[in-house]
Amino acid sequence: MSTVRPEYPRPHFDRSHAWLSLNGTWDFSRDPDGWGEHVVVPFAWETQASGLQAHWLEWGWYRREITAPDDWSGQRIVLHFGAVHHIATVSVNGTPVGEHEGGSTPFEFDITDALDAEGRGTLVVRVHAPLDKREIVHGKQRSIPRDVYDVCAFTPSSGIWQSVWLEARPATYLADVALRPSAELDAIEATVSITGATGATGSAGSPHSPGSVRLTATVAGEQPVTVEVTDPTRPLSFRLPITAPRLWSPADPHLYEVTVTLESTDGTDRVGAATGLRSVQTDGDQILLNGERLYVRGVLDQGYWPRTGITAPDDQAFVTDLEAARAAGFNLVRKHLKLEDPRFLYHADRLGMLVWAEPASTGIFTPAAVARFEAQIEPMVRRDGNHPSVVIWGLYNEEWGLDWDVPGDPAKQEATRRAYEMLKDLDASRPAVDDSGWSHVATDLVDWHIYDEYPDGWAAKVRTLLADGKPGFPVPIGPGVLVEKVLMADGRPAPAVPNLNSEFGGGLTSVERGWNLRWQTLELRRYDGLSGYVWTELYDIEHETAGIYAFDRTAKDDGGNPPSETNAVTVAIPDVTPLAPGCDFVAADGAVEFDVRISHHGSEPVEVTVVPVWGPALQPYTAAQGFGSEVGSGRSAKVRPFRLSEPLRISERIPSGVDVARLHLVLVCAGEVVGHTSVDAATRPVGRTAIDGNPAAR
Template sequence: MSPATSHPSLSARAAEVPRASRQDGAYPRPQLLRAAWQNLDGVWAFRVDDDGVGDADGWPDGFDTDQQIVVPFPPESPASGIAHDGFHPVVWYSRTISPEDLRNAGYDADRPRVLLHFGAVDYRAEVWIDGRRAGSHEGGHTPFTLDVTELVRSGGPHLLVVRAEDDPHDMTQPRGKQDWHEDAHAIWYRRTTGIWQTVWLEAVPSISIEHVSWLPAGHTAVELRVRLRGVAPAGTRLSVALDFDESGEDLGQLDVDVPAGARRIRVDVPLARQHNGQAEDELTWSPEHPRLVDATIVLSDGDCGDTIASYLGVRTVGTRRGAFLLNGSPYDVRSVLNQGFWPESHLAAPSPEALRREVELIKDLGFTACRIHQKVEDPRFLYWADRLGLLVWGEAPAAYEFAPIAVHRLTREWMEAVDRDISHPSIVTWVPFNESWGIQHVADDPAQQAYSRALSDLTRALDPSRPVISNDGWEQQNTDLLTVHDYEGDGAALAHTYADGAARKRILDRLAPSGRMQLVGGASDAGQPVMLTEFGGIGFQPAGERADGWGYTTAADDEDWLARIRSLYEATRASDLLAGTCYTQLTDTMQETNGLLTAERTPKVPIADLRRAITGKG
């Protein structure tokens, strides 16, 4: 198959690209859209390789199997059609790429390069096409892309084979809440092996836009960073047009020459009507007003080029005098811990629609934020958080052993996660560590202290626009927020702990509620905002639900449960110290029955009653 010879104009290409702020939530990369792409999810051939013989036996060329799997659901999950809960450290997948797949991906004379995208494969992936190696990737929560142009030029069909390796006993692999025991125990859950986010094809021009990022540039502009796939030839130009989602108003345009040989472009795009700040309130993004700005970016070289659609939110976040700031003003963060785990599909969302519904449920409960816990969430969830208005904590999945290889692996994967998600206005805080997982002796180990400080500072170097929590919960060093985990079940006791400034001194000078020090490594109180980022966790199982689950405390019935939640929230609202809270947790998750919703996302009591208890408002 050779590319078709049509040459539609760049303006026609731009007209084909959907408006990024109003997409339907199916596109796997919501802030860099092209008109054509081909989803490869669905039924694939599947085979486990417990003896590790696949390479030697020629499986990259194809393998015999009578099993099928539904991608992108992990083989441990019922939705995959496999539902193998045991240890299977190596698994193989295959499917055919047809000529129609390539056409649907946009393969033609103007777009002669074919890219194969994987949203996430846990933990290590190797890929072949027709037995020829296409590439590999390590890191279970971040995307990767392979240029497979030379492997599909012959037309097809082509056999795509993927080998995924995920050692359940390797504690240096960043894994988050995935259990290393065969059965889920305590606060850890079933594993997610192999492909668990969308696989898709896309055709692009010879020189194309690989990545875009948007960051605040003062009050009158936004900074655009563009990374190219390939080297810009002489005469290449970059054109950017911004328009306001709500009104369609032209907000700014920029047209610049790209230096020959450039691979990266960095420009400030001015925002119309923002010179003196009078119109800021009409443009800024917040949970109450999730305004988005659409962007069209064209990379052109004569008659050919690349056109993509993107979007951004104009907002700032920061801290000052013990307050968390959103757009320069104190903002009371009311958050919920979200494991992002579904009983039928584990870490993979059961559908794109389920991601939208997750954001809607969180907002319906009265929350303004969520902490995605120990997971780099599907980008389509972040799209709905951007569009519907929800603050998000971005958190790294932990490894559980401190070793040089663990440092290398987590640092690389975390850098990829920050790079992927840096442009989402919903993300307002980065969390590289949680509860000293992977740095268990950070209280007195200089090497672990150096690692914690370094990863926090590296995060700031990659993104200076957001606060960084060095180690959520306790044992913090150079942190922008002082975050505490406290599962006290009595509202009166909680109210006393966080009453006022004197309570701040008690928390920092003594052992924290966790029994650990709040500050370590010589760190001192710098006046950071204090947040209660895990609390509640009250176990309750409605009639007919499982009887063997647990919570940090347990309610007798629905009235007792709701009264306990109300009492805890009254305590936090009475505090003169707390700048925000995060309730544990949104849903029941496997053996944990401390969710506000069941594992199937059903409220345990009427959602209006929960909202009143959480917000204190009718």
């Protein structure tokens, strides 16, 4: 029965030695009086994979039989839910066992006493998924009445959408294991919480005598650390030294496996966890990873799949997306407005992909909406804080749930500040963003979102923000509606913290998107003080066609602009104002002349030679074209990390007999190709250039 998503769902708190998956086919009803349908868990009931495809259904009832394994006798039987949207009311054998509100956060109920003597029971889950989602956390799910951001919302995802399972544990058990690297990166700082007969909840039995509770923590390959628990009602903190520390990084994503064992008169509980030794800090306008400057080359990932909605079809789907992001040259994924399935972060940790994590949004500003938004913060940090891949915490996004009016309302500013302070009190080891994109109040990073369909318009907006120091920028929020958004809600200059773009993109067709990705990204690389960017987005979703990949994750036509080259460590930036795909500039007499600068984000200086190689328009450079003896005629520059080089002059002629051709700028270092940029030249206006004219080089 349990053949759907069979992997253990909670690798960050692993009790897989005593678990039983409940995923699979359940009975389903749209009212409490009938059970004529079936649903496949854990897929939202709107999805094809669920077997229902029930849209705008507010209530649903799930039912299935459960039986605890015989060898769990004497243990407490606990029912776990990864996430259910939005309110779940649970009963076993007709006995209510609990209720949970919040469509993204995990929850559990001890159902031992509701099972019969043989450990069997009928499990019923009633789910309420309001059509009006504006006051609840729902992220990109569409609402009726609709959110102000409905244009970029998707099909709702209601009901059970993450795994359901049973676990067995003693009456006194490990409730939480928080792992953080020490400041010196030579140890793991652990904080363990204990609950049960001796813990704060007093759920069963009588208190144990002092010294009867013992905790042992072991890092693989290191000596165990044993602690006598004198007061199990309080979290216990201790240090796990590492003999020869090996730092976690994208280049070497080394993880330390930690096993924590709790022994009491109730029995033995054991969980596994993992973390990495790494630091992420801000220093002035820089982000530092393990003390070295980090330049974010990020991509937006909204966590949707064909047929299965916000639930990955299988565990491999997370790996596929992470590898697709890396293949496109990105080093960070911004998981947008969604507390993703924990398996995603597990794979990000082991594959070395950086993650910007953030909770789901509400739609309007009311006391109830703010309370529900804030209720996600502690579970987010508790569930995901062990993951070294998470290097940035996000909170609000573009004033969603704040009525697009943070600058004009002190109450909204206070809500933004309070969310930031709540997060930092829970975890000060990572930078946090209070309101991504617009109107910051208290933040460790100043980020901003600018969209423009054309690179020249984009460049002008970026220039006024980064070069001219303008405190805001124009944002189109609807047809014919343009508003000026400020970086800081109170209008003051941005603080001396890292500055980065965290959403951008342009172009309607896939060719236009590839062209914009090239030019808009290169424009950002002109500014040495910038800490990075996040391109929108990794793949198409429903009506959105902004992805580098299609919704099914297949490659799209990028017009010969491979994203991996644009997102490379070393790139060439032509001083050209681009006109249109296939015609970046017009050279009526065939003469092509412009300057090019080199941007290098490696750890050491390099000497780079720019070698021009002609090829067919819209075709990528291939090694078969070669550069051989042409290297000797190339222009060279010594380039320091994160410092734009001095301009190098490129003087060429369009090959005879063609009207349009692509000039590849091949970057060579020590005989190896380390980067590649291209420009398309035409002898007459093509496409949009026929209207816009023939602008000169920058």
